[in-house]
Amino acid sequence: GQQLNQSPQSMFIQEGEDVSMNCTSSSIFNTWLWYKQDPGEGPVLLIALYKAGELTSNGRLTAQFGITRKDSFLNISASIPSDVGIYFCAGRADSGTYKYIFGTGTRLKVLA
């Protein structure tokens, strides 16, 4: 099935550093969601974006809906060890359905 491209695939960072990851698509999306998944668990919603250009924060997390509607960015400030996990973007292209396509994921590892 179709997937969104996320980068980087994985990253090691030091505790306290800021983290940036992005998600790109060849087609336009009208909703973007960012999720975090811990091992053996289902994804947990972090941030939802509904309008092009929208910038939304949730604590240390900030996400943006790209102006072109083909990309989205997630930033984590001052990372802490519990930020470890896999981050997925998910996009919805067709407002007539409720289906979301998931990105390939960014695996984050934080070094204390």
Next chain:
Amino acid sequence: GAVVSQHPSRVICKSGTSVKIECRSLDFQATTMFWYRQFPKQSLMLMATSNEGSKATYEQGVEKDKFLINHASLTLSTLTVTSAHPEDSSFYICSARATTGINYGYTFGSGTRLTVV
């Protein structure tokens, strides 16, 4: 609020048997639920959309006779993996869409790890 319960969390079955996985929305009604499959270190792949009171909509390449979906009530969808084989071993995750109230949005269950031996 917006809790989705998935059961069982882990199941091991013999090749050729069938396994049923339940997905329940505990504190909201969900007319639409989604079933995903996730292989190790890979992304979530949508298998099908489960619609309350009607037939599920399957994604291309997903065998509907292999993965039976029933959404008989506004709080329960079930996925039955029929005649399971080792290649069906995977992590299956459901999500539910709340349509009203403060729970509006999509919530995922905690997943079911299926191992077929």
